[in-house]
Amino acid sequence: MRPLSASNLLEIWERGLGKTPLEQALVILAVAFPQAAWDTLAKLTIEQRDTTLFHLREQTFGSQLKGLADCPACGEKLELTFTANDLRSMGLLPNPTLSLPDTNQAGALLRRKGYEIHFRLPTSADLLNIERLAEVELAHRHLLEACIISARHRKNAVPFSELPSPITQAIIEQIGQSAALANLTIESTCPDCGQQWKIVFDVVSYFWSEINAWAMRMMREIHVIASSYGWSEADILAMSAWRRQRYLELIGD
Known part of the structure; x- marks a missing residue:
């Protein structure tokens, strides 16, 4: 399974805007696996879908996942951090595979x-x-x-x-x-008041929020670089993140 490219991410963002989370999940899979028909992707079980999205996200943005949560008792903001390997150690996430899971369910x-x-x-x-x-x-x-x-x-x-x-x-x-990832909860304790509660983690919403933030930032970078050098969007997207950042620094000098 390969990471999503910069052009992949922008395509997902454009096609997924205004869609429901259910549709956004399928858009991500459709771009990542262009050889698979939409109907085939829709036949993946929710557990297969979420497992594949976890793997894609890990390949694209890295293993670590971070988020913020408000304590339901005192309102204090908590930063939550875990990794894909944490889920593997708990038996919730298998190792990545090169292809889509089989949609034929034995039941x-x-x-x-x-x-x-x-x-x-x-x-x-x-x-x-x-x-x-x-x-x-x-x-x-x-x-x-x-x-x-x-x-x-x-x-x-x-x-x-x-x-x-x-x-x-x-x-x-x-x-x-049989759907551990679809029902994934994180046990949290507030360091201020000691309140304990469970937070439901939804990989679709989390992955989409990352893609949305990345796309907004990338559109700005493309605008700045294209305005200065006259290069096309495709040329800028084909650059590594390091090269884009270097050009932005030169523009700012």
Whole structure:
């Protein structure tokens, strides 16, 4: 897996502006893997998607991740720092691969109280299908129903609508256990007041915020260098970050 180039990052930024986080994640993957069809990328499980985004981000911006959080008790700002290797040491993030994960899901099996449920993990395509549903509970039910491949009770087929609540809840819990990155939380303690709480970390929002900040800065650099030397955007983007910075310093002299 290669890092995203400067031109890749600007393309992602331009195509992703105004899109939902779900769509922005797919835009990042589409630019990183131009040989893959959009529908194929949308069939990655959310866990596969987030794992791939973590790897892309690490290759592009480095292993360390930093963020700020406000203490819910006293409002003190805390700086949070961790690395991709921290996640690997906890068994949450596998080592990078050269290609996209396989989108063909074998699925998983839940056996409980005479029920045998064959289900798969949710994908971006599933989330896109429920994105416009205003009622949260209805959206959750549609999502869960889409993930169930087959349901039987004592070898007899059972429609989703007739599955008892304890069974559907067990499926939800098992799906959650298989999506560690999608449910990644960071335990934090405020050094001022001692308050402890958990912060949900979303790799899509984090990666997009980095791309947005990088693109805004890069557009400014391109403007300054092009105004001084008359070079094209493509020529400036093809330069290393070190060379661009050197030209900016010369312009400022």
